[in-house]
Amino acid sequence: MTEKRIALAVEYDGEGFCGWQRQPHCHSVQAELERALGQIAQEPVTVYCAGRTDTGVHAAAQVVHFDTSLDRPLRAWSFGVNSHLDRRVSVHWAAVMRPDFHARFSATRRSYRYTILNRATRPGYQAGTLGWERVQLNEQRMHEAAQVLVGEHDFSSFRSAECQANHAIRRMLRISVHRVEDRVMVEVTANGFLHNMVRILTGCLLAIGRGDRPVDWMADLLEGRDRTAAGVTAPPQGLCFLQPGYPVEFGVPDFEAMKATPWHP
Structure with a gap:
């Protein structure tokens, strides 16, 4: 199966986490997200973020990406993942990205x-x-x-x-x-x-x-x-x-603009 690059926007309360980056001696946001993604993927998942945050620092729309060959609906990578996450962490949206997109290196x-x-x-x-x-x-x-x-x-x-x-x-x-x-x-x-x-x-x-x-x-x-x-x-x-910004050709949603848009089920 062809690998797809999936991007997520993640909100989290940094209190109780030792920052974003995975570390062997404490629980990080990255480790928590990868654990929940693994529940959906049924295999290990490694995510890459737009900007690492320190212990106690929060995020409104941290953008991350990972690669997978699994065929899952996008709701599985958002609503499904949220059902396995610590209550202090939540995925806003999931999107299939171009293969050259990188959460960190594509951010301007x-x-x-x-x-x-x-x-x-x-x-x-x-x-x-x-x-x-x-x-x-x-x-x-x-x-x-x-x-x-x-x-x-x-x-x-x-x-x-x-x-x-x-x-x-x-x-x-x-x-x-x-x-x-x-x-x-x-x-x-x-x-x-x-x-x-x-x-x-x-x-x-x-x-x-x-x-x-x-x-x-x-x-x-x-x-x-x-x-x-x-x-x-x-x-x-x-x-x-708050959020990273990307060139428009990647089509990454702007979370601040999304908050101003009326919600429709």
């Missing part, structure tokens, strides 16, 4: 959102999905400071010591900071990200939003290329990988 951009609860009292029932800052933040200052990051730069100041990337050059396509009631959201789109990059730059923006640092501090950090000069790394709970 990736988007993240960091959500900060900005009030005096800590979060309760949403504690696992929010960062928290008790000091009143000035989101306008944060947004202004962030705009220096747009474009292609060396982001060495915003990569962790454990980062294994060959270089720190990335192209930031957009970054915005805005408030919705008591939540301040940092939204970032780039061609790629370094290890802990969004959490580090969010930590720096928090210092600016609190008034601890001037607006032009972000420009100084970018130019200095020194991680030790940057702020603390924001905790993982508030970070969500």
